[in-house]
Amino acid sequence: MKNTSAAAPHTAAPPLRARLQGVSLQGTPILGALDLNIAPAQWTAIVGPNGAGKSTLLRAVAGLLPLQGHVELFGRPLQQWDPKARARTLAWLGQNEHSSDELKAYEVVMLGRLPHQAWLAGPSAEDHAAVAQAMRQTQSWDWRERPLGQLSGGERQRVLLARALAVQAQLLLMDEPLAHLDPPHQADWLQLVRALAAQGVAVISVLHELNMALQADSLVVMQGGQVRCHGAPEQPETRAALQDVFDHRLHLIEVQGQWLALPFAGATPSQPRPQSATPGSNVLPLKSTHRQP
Numbered sequence: 001m002k003n004t005s006a007a008a009p010h011t012a013a014p015p016l017r018a019r020l021q022g023v024s025l026q027g028t029p030i031l032g033a034l035d036l037n038i039a040p041a042q043w044t045a046i047v048g049p050n051g052a053g054k055s056t057l058l059r060a061v062a063g064l065l066p067l068q069g070h071v072e073l074f075g076r077p078l079q080q081w082d083p084k085a086r087a088r089t090l091a092w093l094g095q096n097e098h099s100s101d102e103l104k105a106y107e108v109v110m111l112g113r114l115p116h117q118a119w120l121a122g123p124s125a126e127d128h129a130a131v132a133q134a135m136r137q138t139q140s141w142d143w144r145e146r147p148l149g150q151l152s153g154g155e156r157q158r159v160l161l162a163r164a165l166a167v168q169a170q171l172l173l174m175d176e177p178l179a180h181l182d183p184p185h186q187a188d189w190l191q192l193v194r195a196l197a198a199q200g201v202a203v204i205s206v207l208h209e210l211n212m213a214l215q216a217d218s219l220v221v222m223q224g225g226q227v228r229c230h231g232a233p234e235q236p237e238t239r240a241a242l243q244d245v246f247d248h249r250l251h252l253i254e255v256q257g258q259w260l261a262l263p264f265a266g267a268t269p270s271q272p273r274p275q276s277a278t279p280g281s282n283v284l285p286l287k288s289t290h291r292q293p
């Protein structure tokens with residue numbers, strides 16, 4: 001897949017660097033102080049229990065929330081970016097987006113091209129080509145003439161994903177992108193994200209599907225508005241943090257080099273937990289005969 005973004009920043013600076021002192025919503029502190037550095041050409045998954053602050057973190061670094069601290073996009077402070085250049089560089093897929101219901105799917109995806117268009121100029125041939133490519137990548141081309149509001153949850157999500165892809169940005173932020181997607185389309189999403197990373201795009205996604213998240217290049221493990229750990233799934237300390245934030249109610253199993261998370265009903269938060277969150281606790285060795293996909 002070709003990424004022809006005219007907005008591709010020519011800089012060696014990291015796609016995203018955040019130094020937050022905190023984020024409050026309606027006067028309630030939600031995120032504490034945290035640092036986040038996102039490497040280029042990587043897929044980062046943000047995981048953690050409900051209410052950990054994952055969506056708030058994603059919205060804060062996207063510039064969608066007031067924050068105390070500093071966020072840099074490709075080495076330049078977020079607030080110093082020209083809004084259109086920023087919109088070409090950072091693409092966003094939010095959680096449960098419910099706007100544009102009356103627009104046709106094609107028109108919704110074309111919204112992703114607005115940052116590329118001159119004022120009142122209308123879409124160019126390149127914009128139409130980018131929309132067609134994004135809709136084919138998400139297999140949403142067939143319902144391009146249908147209003148967004150008449151699509152099923154999964155169909156709608158694929159149109160919204162196409163809109164984010166059509167931006168052809170170098171940084172792609174997605175909040176629960178797998179919501180409503182069936183397993184084959186989850187697999188397609190995984191393939192797409194890997195292809196984007198291989199092309200140099202930095203992808204950050206909030207995910208509840210731990211088995212998918214464990215396939216990311218790195219995990220940001222959150223709890224209570226803090227980043228508990230940021231590391232590769234292969235690192236024992238990352239998996240130990242995962243166990244810890246989920247109250248040790250996971251089995252982490254390695255199958256042919258891939259880590260899987262299985263919830264188990266054995267312990268509850270009120271029961272004694274394993275002695276420590278040391279690497280290896282609740283980690284089951286398993287020799288599997290499963291074939292890799």
Ligand SMILES: Nc1ncnc2c1ncn2[C@@H]1O[C@H](COP(=O)(O)OP(=O)(O)OP(=O)(O)O)[C@@H](O)[C@H]1O
Nearest residue numbers: 025026028030048049050051052053054055056057
């Ligand atoms: N507008 C708001 N005003 C006050 N508190 C809020 C607001 N939005 C979110 N919160 C609170 O902030 C905390 C973090 O919310 P956030 O949506 O970031 O969590 P999350 O980790 O994404 O959760 P989930 O996994 O359930 O989607 C939650 O306790 C939530 O109730």
